[in-house]
Amino acid sequence: MKLAISACLLGENIRFDGGHKRDRFITDQLSDFSEFIPFCPEDLAFGTPRPSVRLVNIQGDIRVHSNKTGDDLTDALQQTSRNELSKLDSQSLCGIIFKSKSPSCGMKSAKMYLENGFTEGKEDGVFARLCRERYPLLPMEEEGRLEDAWLRENFVMQIFAYDAYEQFKASSPAMADLVRFHTVHKFMLQAKDEKLYRELGNIVGNREGFSFEAILGMYELGFKTAISRKSSIKKTRNVLEHLVGFFKKELTKSEKETLHTQISDYANKIIPLIVPLSTIHLYAQKYKTTYLLDQTFLNPYPKTLALRSHINSGK
Numbered sequence: 016m017k018l019a020i021s022a023c024l025l026g027e028n029i030r031f032d033g034g035h036k037r038d039r040f041i042t043d044q045l046s047d048f049s050e051f052i053p054f055c056p057e058d059l060a061f062g063t064p065r066p067s068v069r070l071v072n073i074q075g076d077i078r079v080h081s082n083k084t085g086d087d088l089t090d091a092l093q094q095t096s097r098n099e100l101s102k103l104d105s106q107s108l109c110g111i112i113f114k115s116k117s118p119s120c121g122m123k124s125a126k127m128y129l130e131n132g133f134t135e136g137k138e139d140g141v142f143a144r145l146c147r148e149r150y151p152l153l154p155m156e157e158e159g160r161l162e163d164a165w166l167r168e169n170f171v172m173q174i175f176a177y178d179a180y181e182q183f184k185a186s187s188p189a190m191a192d193l194v195r196f197h198t199v200h201k202f203m204l205q206a207k208d209e210k211l212y213r214e215l216g217n218i219v220g221n222r223e224g225f226s227f228e229a230i231l232g233m234y235e236l237g238f239k240t241a242i243s244r245k246s247s248i249k250k251t252r253n254v255l256e257h258l259v260g261f262f263k264k265e266l267t268k269s270e271k272e273t274l275h276t277q278i279s280d281y282a283n284k285i286i287p288l289i290v291p292l293s294t295i296h297l298y299a300q301k302y303k304t305t306y307l308l309d310q311t312f313l314n315p316y317p318k319t320l321a322l323r324s325h326i327n328s329g330k
């Protein structure tokens with residue numbers, strides 16, 4: 016899977032002061048599963064080291080000014096941002112991770128200055144804005160937000176689901192393949208967005224008799240939108256309770272009670288999600304419940320990332 020990353024987060028000495036902002040989660044964990052495509056529009060425009068820049072709101076027009084001289088550098092940064100965007104266009108990306116607070120890379124986190132030098136709110140950096148306009152459905156996050164266990168878990172689940180869809184689409188699928196794809200993602204989608212999950216089921220059901228190309232287009236839009244939604248403890252709990260129903264004939268009363276207690280402890284943030292999930296996984300294996308074992312909800316990404324082992328990965 017390919018991820019575009021602000022080059023300074025990869026440890027490249029490319030910031031305005033010649034330093035970097037290496038992010039260990041990206042370089043030491045995501046690197047095991049991803050190929051990184053680095054970008055740095057400021058280095059392309061001004062070289063390194065360089066004077067720092069800021070966003071300035073001039074009567075509604077967002078400009079880029081040098082902090083040192085006050086010179087307007089907007090055109091140069093926009094040009095190199097477009098160049099970097101063209102570079103990304105040639106890649107099959109599954110996500111972008113931006114450096115937070117940067118006037119080029121920040122996602123709604125770059126300080127906006129007024130002409131009088133005061134600050135007023137936060138905005139997208141120049142390059143982040145272009146990316147959001149060009150790739151509205153592509154997973155995107157900032158490294159700062161990814162320190163939050165809940166946002167990290169949601170983002171990682173999203174990029175792996177996005178990658179799964181892209182691989183599926185590239186496999187020249189037929190209708191039966193789409194049914195299969197939807198089936199294995201059912202509970203993950205339900206934990207993201209119940210309404211979209213049902214709409215996707217209706218799309219696959221195709222009672223209107225649309226062409227497969229039309230179905231695939233509608234499904235892609237719905238799927239990529241659904242995986243961009245954040246899961247919640249409430250939604251995840253509903254799915255877990257639903258999964259327990261698969262074993263209603265096999266489990267003893269006390270086994271069911273134990274499982275319900277685990278789910279309730281998860282909902283009360285006493286134990287992490289991995290606990291009830293592992294129990295469900297164990298029963299699915301024991302009773303050969305293939306339908307559950309195939310669900311991406313149980314294994315949405317490599318388990319070594321251990322993101323569901325954190326109490327704070329649920330909200």
Ligand code: SF4
Binds near residue numbers: 029
């Ligand atoms: S935040 Fe963006 S523009 Fe600034 S050094 Fe990092 S990659 Fe370059």
